[in-house]
Structure formats: structure tokens, C-alpha cells
Amino acid sequence: xxxxxxxxxxxxxxxxxxxxxxxxxxxxxxxxxxxxxxxxxxxxxxxxxxxxxxxxxxxxxxxxxxxxxxxxxxxxxxxxxxxxxxxxxxxxxxxxxxxxxxxxxxxxxxxxxxxxxxxxxxxxxxxxxxxxxxxxxxxxxxxxxxxxxxxxxxxxxxxxxxxxxxxxxxxxxxxxxxxxxxxxxxxxxxxxxxxxxxxxxxxxxxxxxxxxxxxxxxxxxxxxxxxxxxxxxxxxxxxxxxxxxxxxxxxxxxxxxxxxxxxxxxxxxxxxxxxxxxxxxxxxxxxxxxxxxxxxxxxxxxxxxxxxxxxxxxxxxxxxxxxxxxxxxxxxxxxxxxxxxxxxxxxxxxxxxxxxxxxxxxxxxxxxxxxxxxxxxxxxxxxxxxxxxxxxxxxxxxxxxxxxxxxxxxxxxxxxxxxxxxxxx
Numbered sequence: 001x002x003x004x005x006x007x008x009x010x011x012x013x014x015x016x017x018x019x020x021x022x023x024x025x026x027x028x029x030x031x032x033x034x035x036x037x038x039x040x041x042x043x044x045x046x047x048x049x050x051x052x053x054x055x056x057x058x059x060x061x062x063x064x065x066x067x068x069x070x071x072x073x074x075x076x077x078x079x080x081x082x083x084x085x086x087x088x089x090x091x092x093x094x095x096x097x098x099x100x101x102x103x104x105x106x107x108x109x110x111x112x113x114x115x116x117x118x119x120x121x122x123x124x125x126x127x128x129x130x131x132x133x134x135x136x137x138x139x140x141x142x143x144x145x146x147x148x149x150x151x152x153x154x155x156x157x158x159x160x161x162x163x164x165x166x167x168x169x170x171x172x173x174x175x176x177x178x179x180x181x182x183x184x185x186x187x188x189x190x191x192x193x194x195x196x197x198x199x200x201x202x203x204x205x206x207x208x209x210x211x212x213x214x215x216x217x218x219x220x221x222x223x224x225x226x227x228x229x230x231x232x233x234x235x236x237x238x239x240x241x242x243x244x245x246x247x248x249x250x251x252x253x254x255x256x257x258x259x260x261x262x263x264x265x266x267x268x269x270x271x272x273x274x275x276x277x278x279x280x281x282x283x284x285x286x287x288x289x290x291x292x293x294x295x296x297x298x299x300x301x302x303x304x305x306x307x308x309x310x311x312x313x314x315x316x317x318x319x320x321x322x323x324x325x326x327x328x329x330x331x332x333x334x335x336x337x338x339x340x341x342x343x344x345x346x347x348x349x350x351x352x353x354x355x356x357x358x359x360x361x362x363x364x365x366x367x368x369x370x371x372x373x374x375x376x377x378x379x380x381x382x383x384x385x386x387x388x389x390x391x392x393x394x395x396x397x398x399x400x401x402x403x404x405x406x407x408x409x410x411x412x413x414x415x416x417x418x419x420x421x422x423x424x425x
Contacts, residue, residue, distance in 0.1 A: 002204070004060050007068055008258035008296065008333040009184040014117055016188050019061065022202040022223035028054045030381065031218045031225040033207050033241075034233035035059075036066035037366065038359050040190040041106070041374025042231045047197035049378055054225050055199065056218065058206035062187030064237045065366060068337030070256060070286045070298045072124060072276045073104045073179045078345040078365035081143055088394070095390040097147050103368025104177060106375060107186070114196075116189030119291040123275035124178025127160060127169045133280040134171040141173055151176040164277055165270050166322050172277075180276035180288045183367065207241060212353055229381055232358040235366075236338035242352070248396045249348065249361045250341045255311045256298035257319075257334040258290070259326070267293040270323055285318050295319070295326070301364075311336065339364050343398070349373065349391035357381075359391075 004010035030046050032039045035057030043055045057063065077084075081100060085093045111120050128134035141152050153174040155163065160172040191201055202220075210230060211217035218225040232242055236251040262270075267289040271277070276288035285299035297319045311334035320327060342348055342361035347369055349359045357380065359373040373391075380388035 002059065004063055004067060004184070005335045005337075006333065007184075007256070007335040008290070008294070009067055009071075009182060011333065012182065012290075012292070014185050014188055016192065019057075019191070019201045019203045022056060022205040022220045022225070024223045025226070026054055026200070026223070027226045028052045028200075029227065030054075030229045030231060031056065031216070031227035032231045032233060033210075033218065034231075034235065034238070035061040035187075035191070035201065035203065036064050036233065036235060036237075037187065037190075037370035038235060038373050039231065039233035040066070040187055040194065041371045042233060042359075042377045043194050043199050043201075043374075044110070044190055044197070045374045045378035046381065047194055047199040049382060051381070053194070053199040054227070055194065055201045056205045056207055056220060056225065057201070057203050058234075058237070060203050061191045061201065062184045064235065065337045065339045066187045066370070067184035068256065068335060069183050069339075069367060070276070070278075070296065071180050071183045071288065071367075072278065072286060073107060073181065073367055074124060074278065074365060075104055075144070075149065075175060075178055075368060076100045076365070077347065077369055078363035080140065081147060082139075084346075092390050092393060095387060099372055099387065099390075100144070100147050101149055101177060102375075103370070103372040104179075106371040107181075107368065110190060110193070110371070111181075111186070114189060114193040116186060116193075118182045118185035118189060120179060120181040121274055121276075122176060122179045123273060124175050124180065125155070125160070125163055125172050125275050125277045126175070127164060127172040127277050127279045129169060129279060129281065131170055136280065137171070137173040144175075149175070149177055163271070163273050163275055165272070165325075168322050169279075174275070178276070182291070210241065210356065212356065214355075216355060228355060230356045231377060232352075232356060233360070235360045235362075236340040238360070242358070244352070245348070245358060245360060248342065248398050251338045252301050252341045252364075253336045253338050254298055254364070255300055255315055255334070255336050256296065257312055257315050257331050259295045259297075260330040260332050262289075262293050262295060262329075264293050267295070270295065270326075285322065287319070287322070294332075295323070295329075297322075339366060342396070344395065346394050347373070347391060348394070348396050349376070349388060350396070351392070
């Protein structure tokens with residue numbers, strides 16, 4: 001893992017000064033393991049509170065999902081508040097519900113406070129292929145309004161045709177508190193904010209061992225960090241550094257491609273208001289246009305995080321089903337990025353001992369929830385752990401069949417849900 005993958009985001013990243021490799025022994029208040037959104041958000045919130053922070057990244061800042069995702073600011077969690085209310089005690093559900101839209105608010109605040117240039121645009125659409133999905137979106141609108149989101153508009157067939165120039169959908173839900181951005185530039189901007197507050201960041205510094213104790217020793221290949229607290233934020237790229245975390249989660253790959261430059265007029269013909277879109281299928285499609293007027297289109301899941309040989313062959317049929325008017329368009333970039341799936345589809349927060357914290361498993365819904373996670377981690381270290389514990393007290397289920405069977409069994413479940421989507425049931 002020496003550098004970013006050959007993605008559109010890497011090719012269009014803002015210029016930035018590099019971060020060094022750790023080649024010494026350091027002491028700090030908090031050592032953060034992982035330079036994606038979870039680690040960056042944690043380090044930035046902690047640095048703002050005056051903690052001495054060291055962040056270690058095995059490759060480059062934003063190397064994983066944080067620098068490769070669809071770039072969509074989508075509210076709530078991978079399982080919405082109705083699932084949480086059915087399965088959690090009322091007090092816990094109320095706390096979690098109060099945080100449904102906070103992650104997006106944090107992102108917007110970060111962009112404004114630190115003047116991060118990441119092509120932020122307002123507005124996201126959930127698109128319904130079927131009447132059943134549209135009915136579910138109407139229920140989602142009512143739920144989100146009940147929890148304080150008053151920036152929602154239900155779209156009928158004519159309404160969604162005004163925001164997505166496709167005959168594919170029967171309706172949708174517009175969320176003006178959602179939006180989209182350049183995800184790698186957001187990560188790089190947050191890293192620069194950490195640097196401006198005195199935080200230390202080291203790239204090309206994979207962690208090889210955590211030695212627990214009252215002061216934890218974090219060993220890297222050429223150096224080490226001694227810290228009162230450690231934040232484990234490697235997510236799908238953590239490997240087996242902490243075996244007990246790997247046992248209850250599964251890395252999965254999703255594929256993204258970027259077209260050639262379409263030009264502003266053609267891009268606005270596809271998405272007139274420049275909103276981002278995701279559909280409501282179990283294996284969903286998601287897409288938006290870039291600042292230089294390309295179409296960025298992603299979809300599908302590869303369980304176990306294998307890299308497909310021909311990403312365009314997997315994604316182009318989905319793109320052309322949505323926008324047949326793009327037949328013959330040239331693909332200039334395609335890549336895979338891994339996210340971490342949990343059985344419950346809810347994130348896993350917790351502690352190992354008294355001073356090693358972890359947050360992981362956003363199940364494809366990580367852009368906003370990772371930013372919330374960093375704030376809750378900083379609160380917990382400052383002695384206000386109630387909101388962190390609302391997540392930490394969610395059950396962490398093992399996958400049926402253990403690590404050997406988690407991929408085939410999960411894939412079988414996905415086939416069933418995909419069949420339901422196609423049949424409209």
C-alpha cells in the first residue's frame with residue numbers, strides 16, 4: 001500500500017504538502033490508527049480540544065473508502081431509525097435518533113471553518129424504481145421529519161423527472177440537507193486542519209502491534225508512539241491488527257467509474273439541479289456529476305473485497321439503464337474501494353480495556369457517520385460518554401458460519417434481496 005489508487009479523485013486532488021514516515025519514538029495524549037474519515041474526524045475534534053494527537057496511516061491520507069467513495073452526504077445510518085426504535089430501549093433509540101443528521105452538519109461546519117475546497121454541492125435524491133419503494137420513501141420522510149429534518153420533498157414521477165433525466169423511476173425523496181463533494185479533497189483538507197492545530201500525521205507508517213497498558217505502545221515499522229489513549233480507525237483496511245474486531249465484520253468492495261468530460265450543458269441535461277442520486281435497491285446504484293462535468297457512477301458489492309477484473313463491464317449496464325442517452329460514452333477512470341459490513345448494518349463502537357477505542361463498520365453509509373464518530377470519541381475521552389455509549393451498546397453480532405462462511409452466506413442473502421428488488425415485492 002504505497003499510494004492512492006488510480007481514481008478520478010486522486011487525479012483531481014488538491015495540491016498538498018506530504019506527511020513524513022514515522023521514524024522515531026514519540027509520546028502523546030492520543031494516537032489515532034488510520035487516516036480515513038474516522039481517524040481524521042477523531043484527530044481533528046481532539047486537537048480542537050487541546051489534546052496532543054499523533055495519527056498514523058499505513059499508506060496515504062484518504063487511501064481507503066474515504067478517498068474513493070461516491071462522495072455523497074447521506075443522512076442517517078445504514079439502518080434507519082425505524083429499525084433502531086424496534087430493537088433498542090427507548091432511551092437509547094432517542095439518543096441515536098437525535099444524531100441522525102449530525103454527521104452532515106459536522107461536514108458542512110468543517111468545510112466552512114477550515115475553508116476546505118472540495119466542490120461541496122447541496123441536495124441528494126433517493127430514487128424509487130417501484131411503487132413499493134416510493135411508499136417506503138414516504139414513510140422515511142415522515143420519520144425524518146419527526147426527528148427534525150424539515151428539508152425534504154416527496155417527488156412523484158413527474159417531480160423526479162425534473163431532477164433526474166431518466167425514465168427509470170416512479171418517484172423519489174429530495175433531501176436538501178444532503179449533498180455531495182470531492183471525498184479525497186475533504187480528507188486532505190481535514191488533515192491540513194489537524195496540522196494547523198499542531199497535530200502530527202505520518203503516512204507510510206503501518207502499525208504492526210498494539211501493546212496494551214496504562215500507556216499503550218503503538219509500534220510501527222520504523223518507530224513507535226506511547227499514548228494514554230489509542231483510537232483504532234482502520235475500518236476495512238485494518239487487517240488482523242485487532243483480531244476481535246475482524247471476527248464480527250467483513251470487508252466488501254464497491255465499484256465506481258467516471259466518464260469522460262461531458263461538458264456543462266450535457267451534465268445538466270442528466271441532473272439539472274446537480275443533485276446526487278442513489279436508488280432504493282438492496283444493491284444500490286449511486287451517481288452524481290463532478291465539478292468538471294463528468295458522470296461519477298457506482299454500484300454493486302463484491303463480498304470479501306475482491307477486485308473485479310473489469311469494473312466497466314459491471315457498472316456500464318447499470319449506467320446505461322439509467323441514462324441510455326449516454327450510449328458510447330468513454331470511461332476514463334474506474335476503481336474499487338472497500339467498506340466494512342456488519343451483520344446488523346449498524347456501526348460498531350467500543351473499547352478494548354480502558355483506553356483503546358474503536359469505531360468501524362458503517363456498512364456503506366460512512367461519509368456522515370464517520371464524522372459523527374470523531375465527535376463522539378472526543379466527547380468520551382473528555383468524560384462525556386453517553387452519546388458514544390449509545391452506539392457502543394448496540395450488539396455486535398458474528399456472521400453465521402464464522403469467517404469461513406460469511407462471504408457465501410452474505411452473498412446468498414444479497415441474491416434474495418436483489419430478487420425482491422427486481423420483482424418489486
